[in-house]
Amino acid sequence: MLYPDTVESEVLVHKPWFVMATFAAILAVFLAIDLTGTSMGEFMRPVIGEPAESGLYGRFAIAFVIAVLFCMNVVLIGFATLKVQIAIVWLELLLLFLAFFKTFNLSLPFMAEKLPFLITQGLFTTIYVSAISIIIASAIAILGAVAKLSTNGFAYAVASFYTSFFRGLPLLMQVYLIYLGLPQLGFIIDAVPAGILALSLCYGAYMTEIFRSGIQSIDRGQWEASRSIGFGFGLTMRKIILPQALPVIIPPTGNQFISMLKDSSLVSVIGVWELMFLARTLGQKTFQHMEMLISAAMLYWGLSICLELVQARIERHYARSKIR
Amino acid sequence: MSAEKIIDVRNVSKWYGAFRVLTDVNLTVERGERIVICGPSGSGKSTLIRCFNRLEAHQQGDIVVNGITLHDKMRNVGEVRKNVGMVFQHFNLFPHMTVLMNCMVGPMWIKGVPEAEARRTALQFLERVRIPEQANKYPVQLSGGQQQRVAIARSLCMQPAVMLFDEPTSALDPEMVSEVLETMTGLAREGMTMVCVTHEMAFARAVADRVIFMNAGQVVEQGKPDEFFGNPQHERTRLFLSQILKH
Ligand SMILES: Nc1ncnc2c1ncn2[C@@H]1O[C@H](COP(=O)(O)OP(=O)(O)OP(=O)(O)O)[C@@H](O)[C@H]1O
Numbered sequence A: 001m002l003y004p005d006t007v008e009s010e011v012l013v014h015k016p017w018f019v020m021a022t023f024a025a026i027l028a029v030f031l032a033i034d035l036t037g038t039s040m041g042e043f044m045r046p047v048i049g050e051p052a053e054s055g056l057y058g059r060f061a062i063a064f065v066i067a068v069l070f071c072m073n074v075v076l077i078g079f080a081t082l083k084v085q086i087a088i089v090w091l092e093l094l095l096l097f098l099a100f101f102k103t104f105n106l107s108l109p110f111m112a113e114k115l116p117f118l119i120t121q122g123l124f125t126t127i128y129v130s131a132i133s134i135i136i137a138s139a140i141a142i143l144g145a146v147a148k149l150s151t152n153g154f155a156y157a158v159a160s161f162y163t164s165f166f167r168g169l170p171l172l173m174q175v176y177l178i179y180l181g182l183p184q185l186g187f188i189i190d191a192v193p194a195g196i197l198a199l200s201l202c203y204g205a206y207m208t209e210i211f212r213s214g215i216q217s218i219d220r221g222q223w224e225a226s227r228s229i230g231f232g233f234g235l236t237m238r239k240i241i242l243p244q245a246l247p248v249i250i251p252p253t254g255n256q257f258i259s260m261l262k263d264s265s266l267v268s269v270i271g272v273w274e275l276m277f278l279a280r281t282l283g284q285k286t287f288q289h290m291e292m293l294i295s296a297a298m299l300y301w302g303l304s305i306c307l308e309l310v311q312a313r314i315e316r317h318y319a320r321s322k323i324r
Numbered sequence B: 001m002s003a004e005k006i007i008d009v010r011n012v013s014k015w016y017g018a019f020r021v022l023t024d025v026n027l028t029v030e031r032g033e034r035i036v037i038c039g040p041s042g043s044g045k046s047t048l049i050r051c052f053n054r055l056e057a058h059q060q061g062d063i064v065v066n067g068i069t070l071h072d073k074m075r076n077v078g079e080v081r082k083n084v085g086m087v088f089q090h091f092n093l094f095p096h097m098t099v100l101m102n103c104m105v106g107p108m109w110i111k112g113v114p115e116a117e118a119r120r121t122a123l124q125f126l127e128r129v130r131i132p133e134q135a136n137k138y139p140v141q142l143s144g145g146q147q148q149r150v151a152i153a154r155s156l157c158m159q160p161a162v163m164l165f166d167e168p169t170s171a172l173d174p175e176m177v178s179e180v181l182e183t184m185t186g187l188a189r190e191g192m193t194m195v196c197v198t199h200e201m202a203f204a205r206a207v208a209d210r211v212i213f214m215n216a217g218q219v220v221e222q223g224k225p226d227e228f229f230g231n232p233q234h235e236r237t238r239l240f241l242s243q244i245l246k247h
């Protein structure tokens, strides 16, 4: 919450100067781009005649129409309630994106044909690899954070070396190091476990820092109160400190989850058939790259949205004790 | 009267680096005794009572609490702490738990008391500090005075042998001070063993069996309230009392 003032100010999008300025800006932008050759030109044919020959007049007419539409849209949305505003803007942006994709002339039947395999093999592998990795990474993070905060020199040294190393190397290199390096030491490791190990170690390092700062954000008085009741370290950590640190930890951890989902595509370099890998190979045969890439993109996005929703739920759960 | 020593402090010294916070402190607290510790800021009052449940470590001398000697290799510090209640200046309630849970977790997790019984005890003590109706709220929803009374109830739920108070009223608005002091006076009347660091001299006069004056890490003077306030022996005590009673 930004905790807005209780005095209502005039809605920004209804101020004449704002509308004028927006109008001018949009007009200028679209004057700079020549849209006469696009479907927008076709759409304006009744007014400007043959689009290709309309010249400056056509360009101006198109820019003017777009600017008027845009400003009307903004002003009208200003009258709606918050929830409706959010819904309308989301819908409009989505439609714009669809219009953009339409310009690629995608073959929908091809997408529909490949989608089931993309989901059952690719998406499934992506989810499975990321879910296991995030669980291991969280476990590493708690251990790492406690070690980094401890007064035990050995634990601190190991933990700080670990975070420094795995945050310092590119993830791609870590994937190779584990997949190609471990066999040198005599551990033959499959592609999927190698990928999971690399992701866990890398994200565990980032999350160690997140957990450490979360634990540190808790007032010392909480430790003292907990100890004075007689709780030992484990109880204090599990029941008193971590639950209070979670609201601090969850937003950046949600970030990590979402980012891991997409970074899991890096393990395709060692031949794991996850979503990105399949999207590239399935499109290759028939040169329909765009179809597969966009399908994969939509699947990634859909997953991320699911995670965002889950995160919002958890945050709401932990906001209970803050309500006055 | 054969008195049982709950806290026995012999020749205790403590250092923060090169700075000596406590110097040869001697003090005994017997069962049922009510002790008030006062003294100027920085004289080591908080440090001393925090040594009683080993939130702080002392470097020299002996502290025996409830028959257990405190030292840095002890394995049973929990045994000491569950018998020593502590109330802090800034309440330190657990903000993520309701008032009721704040009072229930100690008995449940330390003594293995079943949940229903813990709830009954908690409600009983919340009743005693006169806020049973706030049981299902979160600490942030309560006033300072109410929070401090919850903190007292939370400690009482562990049924401690002694209660330590570290300036329990000094973070409170004036009109909330009295509600907390009344609660503490009630406890004292019921025979609870108490050690209070406080500057509330009226409280000290009314309930203390003994008042202890500390200065620069030493116990300068101790005595019954009548003698202590009526006829202080040391110059430093007189100066402190004249300053604090002026207001
Ligand atoms: N962690 C610490 N490290 C170093 N010095 C400390 C530490 N804690 C306290 N001190 C010092 O020890 C002395 C005693 O502190 P203490 O908190 O016991 O005083 P106090 O009598 O409770 O004072 P007040 O009335 O202000 O609460 C002070 O001079 C303080 O600066």
Ligand SMILES: [Mg+2]
Residues within 6 Å of the ligand: B045, B046, B047, B166, B167
């Ligand atoms: Mg103090």
